[in-house]
Amino acid sequence: MPLLARIGLVLAAALAAATILVFVLLLGAGGAGAPQWDYIGRVLAFTFQQALLSTLLALLGAMPMTRALARRAVFPGRSLLLRLCALPLVMPTIVGIFGVVAVYGGNGYLAAAANALGAGWRPGIYGLTGILIAHVFFNLPLAIRLLLPAYAAIPAETWRLTAQLGMGGGDIFRVIEWPLLRQRLPSVALVVFMLCFSTFAVALTLGGGPRATTLEVAIYQALRFDFDLQLGAVLALIQAACCAAGAWAVWHLGRDMALGQTARLVAPRFDGQRRGARLADAAVILLGTLFVALPLLALVQKGLAGLPAAAAPASLMRAALVSLGLGLGGGLLATAIGYALATARQAARDAGHRQRALVLALIGRLGLFVSPMVIGTGIFLAASGQVDLYRFAALGVIGLSAVMALPFVLSVLEPALADSAARHDRLCRALGIHGWHRFRAVDWPTLRKPIATALALSSVLAMGDLGAIALFGHKDMVNLTLLLYHQLGAYRLDGAAATALILLVLALLFYWSIERWVGGRELH
Amino acid sequence: MSYIEISGLAFTYEDMEMRFDLAVEQGELLAIIGPSGAGKSTLLALIGGFEQALAGAIRIGGDDISALPPAARPVTTLFQDHNLFAHLGVAQNVGLGLHPGLRLSKADRDQVAWALGEVGLTGFEDRLPGQLSGGERQRVAIARCILRKRPVLMLDEAFAALGPALRREMLELVLAIKARENLTVLMVTHDPEDARFAADRTAFIADGHVVLSGPTADVLSSPDPAIRAYLGS
Numbered sequence: 001m002p003l004l005a006r007i008g009l010v011l012a013a014a015l016a017a018a019t020i021l022v023f024v025l026l027l028g029a030g031g032a033g034a035p036q037w038d039y040i041g042r043v044l045a046f047t048f049q050q051a052l053l054s055t056l057l058a059l060l061g062a063m064p065m066t067r068a069l070a071r072r073a074v075f076p077g078r079s080l081l082l083r084l085c086a087l088p089l090v091m092p093t094i095v096g097i098f099g100v101v102a103v104y105g106g107n108g109y110l111a112a113a114a115n116a117l118g119a120g121w122r123p124g125i126y127g128l129t130g131i132l133i134a135h136v137f138f139n140l141p142l143a144i145r146l147l148l149p150a151y152a153a154i155p156a157e158t159w160r161l162t163a164q165l166g167m168g169g170g171d172i173f174r175v176i177e178w179p180l181l182r183q184r185l186p187s188v189a190l191v192v193f194m195l196c197f198s199t200f201a202v203a204l205t206l207g208g209g210p211r212a213t214t215l216e217v218a219i220y221q222a223l224r225f226d227f228d229l230q231l232g233a234v235l236a237l238i239q240a241a242c243c244a245a246g247a248w249a250v251w252h253l254g255r256d257m258a259l260g261q262t263a264r265l266v267a268p269r270f271d272g273q274r275r276g277a278r279l280a281d282a283a284v285i286l287l288g289t290l291f292v293a294l295p296l297l298a299l300v301q302k303g304l305a306g307l308p309a310a311a312a313p314a315s316l317m318r319a320a321l322v323s324l325g326l327g328l329g330g331g332l333l334a335t336a337i338g339y340a341l342a343t344a345r346q347a348a349r350d351a352g353h354r355q356r357a358l359v360l361a362l363i364g365r366l367g368l369f370v371s372p373m374v375i376g377t378g379i380f381l382a383a384s385g386q387v388d389l390y391r392f393a394a395l396g397v398i399g400l401s402a403v404m405a406l407p408f409v410l411s412v413l414e415p416a417l418a419d420s421a422a423r424h425d426r427l428c429r430a431l432g433i434h435g436w437h438r439f440r441a442v443d444w445p446t447l448r449k450p451i452a453t454a455l456a457l458s459s460v461l462a463m464g465d466l467g468a469i470a471l472f473g474h475k476d477m478v479n480l481t482l483l484l485y486h487q488l489g490a491y492r493l494d495g496a497a498a499t500a501l502i503l504l505v506l507a508l509l510f511y512w513s514i515e516r517w518v519g520g521r522e523l524h
Numbered sequence: 525m526s527y528i529e530i531s532g533l534a535f536t537y538e539d540m541e542m543r544f545d546l547a548v549e550q551g552e553l554l555a556i557i558g559p560s561g562a563g564k565s566t567l568l569a570l571i572g573g574f575e576q577a578l579a580g581a582i583r584i585g586g587d588d589i590s591a592l593p594p595a596a597r598p599v600t601t602l603f604q605d606h607n608l609f610a611h612l613g614v615a616q617n618v619g620l621g622l623h624p625g626l627r628l629s630k631a632d633r634d635q636v637a638w639a640l641g642e643v644g645l646t647g648f649e650d651r652l653p654g655q656l657s658g659g660e661r662q663r664v665a666i667a668r669c670i671l672r673k674r675p676v677l678m679l680d681e682a683f684a685a686l687g688p689a690l691r692r693e694m695l696e697l698v699l700a701i702k703a704r705e706n707l708t709v710l711m712v713t714h715d716p717e718d719a720r721f722a723a724d725r726t727a728f729i730a731d732g733h734v735v736l737s738g739p740t741a742d743v744l745s746s747p748d749p750a751i752r753a754y755l756g757s
């Protein structure tokens with residue numbers, strides 16, 4: 001077995017052991033009496049309710065939008081729109097939330113429009129409504145990006161066949177598109193559901209009090225404010241069980257969920273040439289674009305207007321540097337661990353150890369099941385008394401955000417490694433190229449793009465992550481995310497707007513420069 | 525006046541400018557051969573309506589069909605691959621030739637069964653394409669072509685992925701159907717043996733032009749340097 005695969009095995013074992021240790025520590029620690037089951041029940045019910053509604057709304061919007069985008073393979077701005085759909089994935093969650101508030105909040109565009117029309121109506125965004133809008137804003141583009149490749153996989157001959165057989169729009173939907181969507185929808189729905197189920201930043205900022213509290217927020221409150229470690233651990237176990245059930249279902253529903261490169265151009269189609277179809281598609285695309293673009297526009301406009309009220313340049317600069325440092329640290333750690341884990345998994349698959357490969361894939365996705373709050377608090381507990389937490393807080397944030405970003409790194413690297421193994425393994429073995437030589441001559445040139453994507457993605461995720469910094473942050477370690485959260489909490493909205501804009505621009509620049517510098521030129 | 529008349533049919537792909545002139549008689553089988561990238565499949569796509577010509581005319585039976593949508597043209601194309609929908613059963617795939625939305629009456633289903641019998645696949649109605657061999661899949665597609673009742677059948681390297689014996693068998697099937705239904709067949713192939721076996725006449729295409737068309741034996745033994753270079757003799 002290659003050295004890197006061995007390292008991957010050791011890392012996986014360490015991750016699993018640390019997680020178990022954390023739960024043992026927390027459950028053994030003191031609590032505030034017996035768990036209040038009716039409180040837990042209420043939280044659980046609300047978590048399910050909002051996740052279910054969010055998923056439903058996101059998919060109801062994504063389906064017609066995907067269909068319209070697939071039908072219109074060429075129109076000005078199409079590739080820009082697809083890039084726009086990638087944005088909510090790399091955008092720090094709290095920035096997106098600010099954009100949503102800037103459009104739908106009490107002082108947002110919507111309220112201003114209602115005012116201009118003479119209606120004295122103030123939309124209330126805090127509570128279920130706000131959580132739903134924010135979740136749809138983040139997940140509708142994600143669903144489009146997961147559904148669109150299914151269309152791109154339809155061979156060009158199929159579209160020629162539909163034209164030859166004279167199939168109309170309805171026929172094509174019934175005979176081709178619906179069977180395709182029916183295959184793909186359940187797994188996309190579950191991914192969206194799980195993301196909404198374990199939501200933290202959205203529910204923390206937009207949730208209104210005890211009536212709109214999700215599991216992850218309840219865990220945070222139990223650990224950080226009530227110091228009820230047992231309750232935190234119990235809630236986390238419930239969440240892990242729910243997510244494990246969801247993951248098991250995703251696994252059985254479909255495995256083709258790689259977050260790869262942008263979908264290639266869809267083959268030319270012959271249907272939908274009539275006026276009505278063109279208008280309908282144009283309307284759907286316009287509405288969807290507005291929904292995704294408006295919060296961004298509002299963010300830019302309010303951010304620019306708020307610059308005079310921005311926090312002091314010195315503290316902004318400091319927070320920006322902390323953001324970059326923590327982001328790069330978390331991203332590098334996540335990508336390094338991810339590469340070792342993916343290599344170990346590939347080695348296990350090649351050797352025919354299917355169960356070991358499955359376990360490795362699952363351990364890499366711990367961040368999806370186990371509340372990061374719980375892992376973080378566990379680190380806290382284990383380290384307290386032994387190390388100076390104040391000094392090592394940065395390491396805590398980096399480690400925690402790396403675990404959180406790991407699933408996304410793996411969803412990029414695993415398929416790329418499998419593809420590379422399928423293409424090069426035999427030839428490399430025949431020529432006796434292995435180890436470092438193989439990495440330099442074969443793997444790096446072909447895997448450089450996906451590695452760059454994984455690093456860029458995990459770095460901006462770590463940079464924008466609110467959970468880790470909310471847990472470990474202190475007055476001398478404030479990044480832009482935490483600064484923005486404090487400003488939002490204190491209703492200093494102009495200053496918050498400026499911070500949000502700066503954070504967004506920084507995150508995008510960060511993403512693009514990593515992809516560019518590490519990824520290199522386009523391979524042919 | 526020939527049954528199919530293609531005159532000045534112009535098309536540009538990447539940097540290649542194509543211009544086709546070709547005449548085909550009713551009831552004949554014309555083989556179209558030539559190097560890859562010469563424009564053979566593009567010619568079929570233009571006739572089928574999958575690409576739009578920049579200029580020129582395609583007349584079939586005297587009518588210019590260049591403005592018609594693919595389904596309204598008197599032609600049907602058999603591709604090399606992906607002729608069937610993988611998630612639909614054999615009977616449904618054939619039935620699409622009768623109704624594009626698969627609303628099939630009892631009489632329609634009887635016709636499907638009959639067409640499957642014609643291609644030697646009686647009893648295969650409920651199988652999925654994935655359970656069939658490559659030759660069987662093309663037979664299913666041919667059954668659909670029969671039901672579409674178009675006077676012109678176009679084969680776009682339809683049997684290129686099959687072995688020699690199987691390919692011969694498929695060509696015999698096509699010849700039998702052609703004779704019974706009085707079809708006109710255009711067959712793009714990369715194997716001169718296919719042309720020698722089945723084609724009344726052959727057209728040689730290079731660089732987006734029909735270099736020569738005539739009786740198969742004449743074309744294959746032509747001293748034209750492009751043809752000699754292609755055949756390697």
